[in-house]
Amino acid sequence: MRVLMAVLLLLAALGVPTPLLAARVGDLTETEVLEQARRFFSFSDPALRTALLGCLLLGLNCGLLGSFVVVRRLSLVGDTLSHAVLPGIALGFLWNMSKDPVVILIGATSAGVLAMLTVNAITRTTRLKDDAAMGLVLSSFYAIGICLVTMIQRLPTGQKSGIDKFLFGQAAALTSSEVLTIGITSLVTLFFVGLCFKGLLVLSFHREYGESLGLPMGWLHQIVMILTAFAVVTAMQAVGVVLVSAMLILPAATASLLTDRLHRLIWLAALLGMLAAALGAFFSFLGNNFPTGPFMVLAGAALFIPAFLFAPRHGWITRWWRHLSRRLRTERENTLKAMYHVLEDRDFHGESVSVVELAQKRRETIEEVTQRAHALQRAHLATLTDGTMLHFTPEGLLKARAIVRNHRLWELYLTNIMQYESDHVHDDAEKIEHVLGEDMVRQLERKLDFPQTDPHGKEIPRVDSGLVQRSSRSS
């Protein structure tokens, strides 16, 4: 089921970005795009292979760490971190006027750590709240970075440095040593997550519990933050400063809609991260060196949207559909119950119920009741002849008896066991009759000593259990 869902998502993701592609076809010629696509999929270009490998690794790394960031509601910390590393990158570049990945990594990570410390210090020592502190720190650090970058670009050597590529990212500019750095940090993350999974689980959901067990929660938190800083910094060349936080958030948020278990969430997020990164690299390659970051983010969003709408349990449309079908079922069951009551009032003389009788019972207009009758017919619970007379089908009769039984059993339970007044029990039973399961009914019957009549003296209908179990399980 989940595998199927993943495949569907993949197909949807491949389908959604086509308008973008089409938009660009207007600017480029069609053959150029096809040619680029062919080059991409032949994997013959070594630079392209390096770039793609780097993208996959960074997607993996961001997905893994993003899971913890999203679950712990630290998404905007990722955002702060990613903007605040810019001065570190610029200083790392100034060290020997080249894009030495190790020096840049050190510079950027120090800037990120310094930014997080500043946020903490501001929230601790002033009245400013953490949102203001984060916004303040991220934009101020970014401003320092921008000053440095514009100063570097003014230098004769800075012109060709490609430091501006750090802002929106350029996967094609990834060098093999940068890919190696991404690979090593991903590997470290992978090992860390694998080794400390239990601790991370506790940290994510119940930090105090972990602390009471004497687990080093503080250390785990610091390590996650530093690894996140590494992930952000190494991803920067391909995704860019501005959008790298989206690569943390989007895959993990998508995964959190698809599953409730942390370990599945992590792997799913890693997978989705790789997918989004590869798709982003592909589309930016098609357009001849468009910045990669925005395309990766849009690919991530294209994966997010179908999950948001159709995720098996948490999708918006899925939940809406579940809600609607439950409401319709309740309405059908209420109509069946009204039909049963009409027959009961006649001491079960005759088998058919006229629409007029039903309308009187339910105090509704003929039109409304006719609609209800049609709904029953569509569900094969009753047949409507001449547009006026309703007959139960065998299944419909069983269901009607089951609902009435549930209602009366519950009323009896409330009066006899819970000591409710008998005129206070109807409304509650109206609600619970639709959700009582077969096991619960058995227990109620046993507890009430297999009663024959309800508190109002009406007979509790008996139901053949085999058939009903099937129909009431659908609740």
Added chain:
Amino acid sequence: MNETFIPSFNAYRVFIEPWTDALPIYGWMVLMAFLVTATCGLIGNYLILRRMALVGDAISHSVLPGLAIAYLATGALTLPAMIGGALGAGLLTTSMIEFLQSRSRIKADAAIGITFCTLFAFGVVLINVFASRVHLDADCVLYGELSYLHKGASEIAPRPVLIMGGVGLAVALLILCFYKELLVSSFDAMLAASMGYSPKWIHLGLMAMLSIVIVAAFESVGAILVIAMLILPGATSQLISTRLPVCLGLSILHAALSAILGLHLAVWLDCSMAGAAVVAGAFLFTLAWVFAPQGLLSRMQKRTAHEQPATS
């Protein structure tokens, strides 16, 4: 290497020239920087009080696709197109954040992150794809173009300065007119509701105002620096005073100081003026953080004053 990176300090070039010979160029820049920071700062005070700093962050990013679409739809960026784009983007952002939060298990922080990153990415892609038709380039999005203020022969002031001045005046007037409503709803939403001010409409109005301010500032300072302009003045003044009118006044003072200091910094280092103005603003914030009545320094003094009787 460092000698060329940090230009030698020349007092005449840095402090005198911008106000004398080069005034026609730098005057407009410093005025623009002041107008942007002051206007943003006025609204920013309310954003900080209402804990909406990160919504400002989100809107400042998502204004980009609004602007790009306005460009594509009208061909040139006229004032109505600009305002329309900004309002559309602002409305879309706030409603998307609300929607994601209320209709799924996505939490507020992730909803904000997803919304603005996606919209911003969409804007950047639009700009890149239709580069020939959209006269916004990626650099302008990231650091703004405070240095390209040219006054047409028949104009009193460069167009962006006029627009920003108008927006700033409008914001100041609106704050004056709705001072009480904004004050009450920012501090006590329940009281505001009981006094008959609809919190929803005040919120929406503030968001609309914010979007227009951001879009007017966008070309000059870019998407990210505008966040600093929104938060820094308010944060600095709220460290110094707890009274809102004083805070609003201090924000304007902060804006003026950071624009002037930023100008000199930018001239000295020959770097982005918008970036330098924010760095100056951050410097002022740090000063306030350390020296404010309840700043770091007085905290330390208090602590030593507490400890001394205990130790002696």
